[in-house]
Amino acid sequence: MTERERIAITVNGTEHEVDVEPRRTLVDVLRHDFGYTGTHVGCEQGVCGACTVLLDGEPVRSCLVFGVQAGGADVRTVEGLGDQEHLSPLQEIFSSAHALQCGFCTPGFLMLVTAFLRDHPSPSDAEIREAVASNLCRCTGYQNILRAVRQAADGAAVSDGPAAGDVS
Amino acid sequence: MTLRVEDARLLSGRGHFVDDVDLPGQLWARVVRSQMAHAIVREVDTTDATAAAGVRAVLTASDLPDLVLPVRTRVIQESLEAFQQAPLARDRVRYVGEPVAVVVADDPYAAEDAAELVGVHYDELEPVLDAREASSLDGPALFPGRGNIAAELEMGYGDVDEAFARATHVTRAELSVGRHSGVPMETRGLVAAWTDGRLEVWGTTKVPHFNRRVLADLLDLPVERIRLHATDAGGGFGVRGEFYPEDYLIPYLATMTRHPVKWIEDRSEHLVATNHSRHQAHLIEAAFDREFGLLALVDELWHDNGAYIRTHGVIVPDLTLSMLPGPYRVPAYRGTAHVVLTNRTPCGTYRGPGRYEGTFVRERLLDIAATELGVDPVELRRRNLLTPGELPLHRGLSAIGTEMTIDAGDVPGLLDRTMAEAGFDAWRAEAEDLRSGGRPVGVGAAVFMEKSGLGPHEHGGVDLLPSGAIRVTAGSTSLGQGVETVLATIAAERLGVLPQDVTVVLGDTDLVPDGVGSWASRSTVVAGSAVAAAAERVATLAREAAADALEVDPADLRMSGEGFGAAGYPQRRISFGELASHASEGIGARETFEVDRMTYPYGIHLAQVEVDPDSGGVRVLRYFIGYEVGRAILRDLVEGQLVGGAAQGIAGALLEEFRFDEGGQPLATTMADYLMPTAAEVPSIGVLISEDWPADSNPLGVRGAGEGGATGCGAAIAAAVDDAIERPGWVRSLPVSLEHVRTEA
Numbered sequence: 084m085t086e087r088e089r090i091a092i093t094v095n096g097t098e099h100e101v102d103v104e105p106r107r108t109l110v111d112v113l114r115h116d117f118g119y120t121g122t123h124v125g126c127e128q129g130v131c132g133a134c135t136v137l138l139d140g141e142p143v144r145s146c147l148v149f150g151v152q153a154g155g156a157d158v159r160t161v162e163g164l165g166d167q168e169h170l171s172p173l174q175e176i177f178s179s180a181h182a183l184q185c186g187f188c189t190p191g192f193l194m195l196v197t198a199f200l201r202d203h204p205s206p207s208d209a210e211i212r213e214a215v216a217s218n219l220c221r222c223t224g225y226q227n228i229l230r231a232v233r234q235a236a237d238g239a240a241v242s243d244g245p246a247a248g249d250v251s
Numbered sequence: 252m253t254l255r256v257e258d259a260r261l262l263s264g265r266g267h268f269v270d271d272v273d274l275p276g277q278l279w280a281r282v283v284r285s286q287m288a289h290a291i292v293r294e295v296d297t298t299d300a301t302a303a304a305g306v307r308a309v310l311t312a313s314d315l316p317d318l319v320l321p322v323r324t325r326v327i328q329e330s331l332e333a334f335q336q337a338p339l340a341r342d343r344v345r346y347v348g349e350p351v352a353v354v355v356a357d358d359p360y361a362a363e364d365a366a367e368l369v370g371v372h373y374d375e376l377e378p379v380l381d382a383r384e385a386s387s388l389d390g391p392a393l394f395p396g397r398g399n400i401a402a403e404l405e406m407g408y409g410d411v412d413e414a415f416a417r418a419t420h421v422t423r424a425e426l427s428v429g430r431h432s433g434v435p436m437e438t439r440g441l442v443a444a445w446t447d448g449r450l451e452v453w454g455t456t457k458v459p460h461f462n463r464r465v466l467a468d469l470l471d472l473p474v475e476r477i478r479l480h481a482t483d484a485g486g487g488f489g490v491r492g493e494f495y496p497e498d499y500l501i502p503y504l505a506t507m508t509r510h511p512v513k514w515i516e517d518r519s520e521h522l523v524a525t526n527h528s529r530h531q532a533h534l535i536e537a538a539f540d541r542e543f544g545l546l547a548l549v550d551e552l553w554h555d556n557g558a559y560i561r562t563h564g565v566i567v568p569d570l571t572l573s574m575l576p577g578p579y580r581v582p583a584y585r586g587t588a589h590v591v592l593t594n595r596t597p598c599g600t601y602r603g604p605g606r607y608e609g610t611f612v613r614e615r616l617l618d619i620a621a622t623e624l625g626v627d628p629v630e631l632r633r634r635n636l637l638t639p640g641e642l643p644l645h646r647g648l649s650a651i652g653t654e655m656t657i658d659a660g661d662v663p664g665l666l667d668r669t670m671a672e673a674g675f676d677a678w679r680a681e682a683e684d685l686r687s688g689g690r691p692v693g694v695g696a697a698v699f700m701e702k703s704g705l706g707p708h709e710h711g712g713v714d715l716l717p718s719g720a721i722r723v724t725a726g727s728t729s730l731g732q733g734v735e736t737v738l739a740t741i742a743a744e745r746l747g748v749l750p751q752d753v754t755v756v757l758g759d760t761d762l763v764p765d766g767v768g769s770w771a772s773r774s775t776v777v778a779g780s781a782v783a784a785a786a787e788r789v790a791t792l793a794r795e796a797a798a799d800a801l802e803v804d805p806a807d808l809r810m811s812g813e814g815f816g817a818a819g820y821p822q823r824r825i826s827f828g829e830l831a832s833h834a835s836e837g838i839g840a841r842e843t844f845e846v847d848r849m850t851y852p853y854g855i856h857l858a859q860v861e862v863d864p865d866s867g868g869v870r871v872l873r874y875f876i877g878y879e880v881g882r883a884i885l886r887d888l889v890e891g892q893l894v895g896g897a898a899q900g901i902a903g904a905l906l907e908e909f910r911f912d913e914g915g916q917p918l919a920t921t922m923a924d925y926l927m928p929t930a931a932e933v934p935s936i937g938v939l940i941s942e943d944w945p946a947d948s949n950p951l952g953v954r955g956a957g958e959g960g961a962t963g964c965g966a967a968i969a970a971a972v973d974d975a976i977e978r979p980g981w982v983r984s985l986p987v988s989l990e991h992v993r994t995e996a
Contacts, residue, residue, distance in 0.1 A: 125922075160264065185483070187266075188436045215929075216929040221434060221435055221488070227891065
């Protein structure tokens with residue numbers, strides 16, 4: 084397995100190129116070849132979702148995608164949401180709702196929820212629970228993650244248009 | 252502003268976990284593990300692996316000195332050395348997953364390929380899998396000549412025989428708890444490097460100073476030539492950061508190869524290699540008088556510790572016995588534990604060790620007794636719970652080597668408040684209604700006592716920096732529980748600043764002089780008290796320095812925001828930064844908080860569940876926890892601990908179990924087999940945080956909150972399942988078995 088293939092992947096708007104073995108997973112390429120260590124590996128079995136990134140806009144388990152399959156694709160990782168000084172609204176809500184403890188699963192949840200709220204701007208509580216059930220968290224018991232997604236959805240719905248009575 | 256000081260880095264992908272550490276010239280290790288539960292190792296053939304592309308070294312036991320991994324928590328005098336694990340198996344393997352060889356290669360893929368080329372030739376032996384059978388001397392033995400019993404523990408007080416002789420009723424039950432573990436989202440991992448005559452290690456977060464002493468001892472290096480670096484940890488729960496075989500192997504390989512060596516456990520390894528826990532069988536008896544008063548408790552337990560004694564020694568069965576009487580008035584008690592070795596993964600602690608198991612057993616016994624006595628289970632508890640006037644109570648038992656004194660509290664009061672706050676009577680009425688309509692819904696309650704704040708000491712330091720920032724150091728470690736925020740808050744409150752202005756440095760053995768670490772719900776209690784004392788000292792020193800600088804009386808200074816101002820003179824101000832810059836030796840203080848006893852939080856768990864008669868599945872409809880924490884530093888974080896703990900406890904009652912086949916092969920080696928709960932299984936959990944009984948063991952008055960979310964789950968869920976299927980006392984083992992529920996419902 085030593086033949087390598089050159090691939091180009093755009094990560095958070097920056098194009099990267101690397102020679103990889105065909106068996107090298109996308110998450111290893113992102114973490115160890117490109118240095119996007121915000122994406123985490125929890126199981127390498129596609130169960131836990133800690134490695135969730137957006138591949139051409141869709142959430143995928145990057146441990147189950149080979150780097151070569153992502154050649155030419157546009158990947159978005161947690162580093163693309165907001166940095167420490169400028170957290171995105173979703174990241175802010177995760178903090179204020181205490182939706183993270185150890186933070187290991189959090190990047191995966193943030194990417195999952197980013198795609199979910201884009202596709203379901205006014206989700207029901209049941210839809211939120213179903214989406215959040217895609218990934219595993221061992222610290223929070225999920226309660227505050229569900230609350231954060233609810234708040235993010237409600238906030239996003241308000242910010243989509245002027246609130247009633249808002250004349251500015 | 253973020254809620255916790257940890258949050259911004261973790262939310263933005265800028266955390267610093269061990270797999271984020273990549274060093275120039277780094278090699279990767281892969282451990283070759285036993286595929287047999289019990290076998291003689293005839294030969295380990297490393298020829299092909301050594302010759303494989305990219306391989307730098309392959310090690311077996313014969314390449315290593317003869318040594319065993321240590322016991323960290325010693326609670327008995329007897330040596331356990333004969334049962335402690337060697338870093339690589341020598342002659343005999345005793346569980347599937349036991350390290351047999353280790354391969355080092357240029358990259359992790361090459362290391363994994365080469366590991367498959369290591370040929371291990373075994374003579375298979377009959378596995379030992381039943382702890383109660385294995386405790387007899389007949390049959391196969393893991394340690395020939397030593398049998399399968401690592402230790403026998405016995406403790407108690409009062410005249411048990413006399414109590415049973417005069418009892419009007421005796422209840423007996425055989426009960427068991429399955430094998431669970433913490434299963435943090437981040438697997439274990441280590442990076443070790445030999446740099447300029449020093450060994451540096453990343454990835455040991457939990458008890459770094461202990462692990463450094465062990466490494467120094469095993470590698471024959473002075474401690475000052477070893478530095479353990481802090482890394483973020485993706486969950487601890489008792490299992491992460493203990494000294495495992497790899498904690499010796501990876502540093503050893505770094506010193507041997509003179510290259511940085513990295514090892515990241517994969518999930519399948521984790522599920523067989525990292526400590527398991529729980530797994531006890533109990534035979535418990537209670538004696539009652541005519542008024543339903545408990546006269547005595549007797550418990551005999553078989554603790555399946557797996558193949559070896561690891562760092563936790565026999566602390567789990569010890570804690571099971573010492574905490575078994577819990578919050579009850581128990582005039583006489585005798586507890587016996589057989590610590591049995593079997594051909595399974597070795598065991599250690601997991602959130603609420605011994606209390607999850609003991610609470611299940613004791614509360615089940617009370618439920619069964621209530622049925623036999625014809626009394627309401629909650630009423631039976633009320634009659635036997637310790638009342639505020641009976642405390643402090645010297646229990647006459649020792650827990651983790653400390654004399655057990657239940658300091659203060661009102662358990663019956665918390666029971667009443669919790670039931671009222673949850674609306675438990677309405678839950679019960681609703682369940683009865685639903686049952687009469689054909690839906691098997693039931694409710695259950697459990698009462699328990701926890702322990703926290705173990706000493707013997709912890710260090711805390713506070714320094715004013717020239718920038719005006721404040722730096723806190725402490726011997727605790729950050730495992731995701733929010734201890735950085737807690738310590739920052741404690742310091743900030745005493746210096747009139749915001750927690751965000753405080754930098755917290757933990758877990759680095761060069762930057763923190765000593766530490767006992769983060770376990771046993773101790774960090775807020777013990778490290779928090781040390782940091783509070785240091786911050787108070789710094790506030791005094793800074794006030795004196797400011798008084799000198801401003802030429803005013805210290806008492807006339809007001810501390811605010813970033814420094815001091817003289818009352819009535821708005822222009823006479825000096826900031827913390829200026830004070831730190833002007834003081835020739837800086838302004839700082841280091842304090843040690845010492846304590847020789849634990850504090851005892853207590854709580855109530857309430858559950859309402861529905862059984863699906865077709866599938867046998869149990870769905871938790873409602874859940875509520877009442878918990879006395881003495882004082883909460885940050886209520887949101889206490890609630891987060893309780894809810895997160897409950898998710899683990901509920902899963903242990905209904906879903907999670909490490910099962911093995913009759914040959915000792917593990918059946919849960921992926922996350923698809925070990926059933927961790929998702930958001931679909933964890934119910935909404937209500938919490939009542941009580942701050943009515945501050946602990947007198949520490950100046951903050953806090954009782955640890957890390958474990959009580961899990962402790963009562965097995966007991967409360969079991970009672971609710973019984974109620975749903977209208978078979979009081981039916982659940983006798985955890986996790987509640989689906990096929991059994993189906994038959995009964």
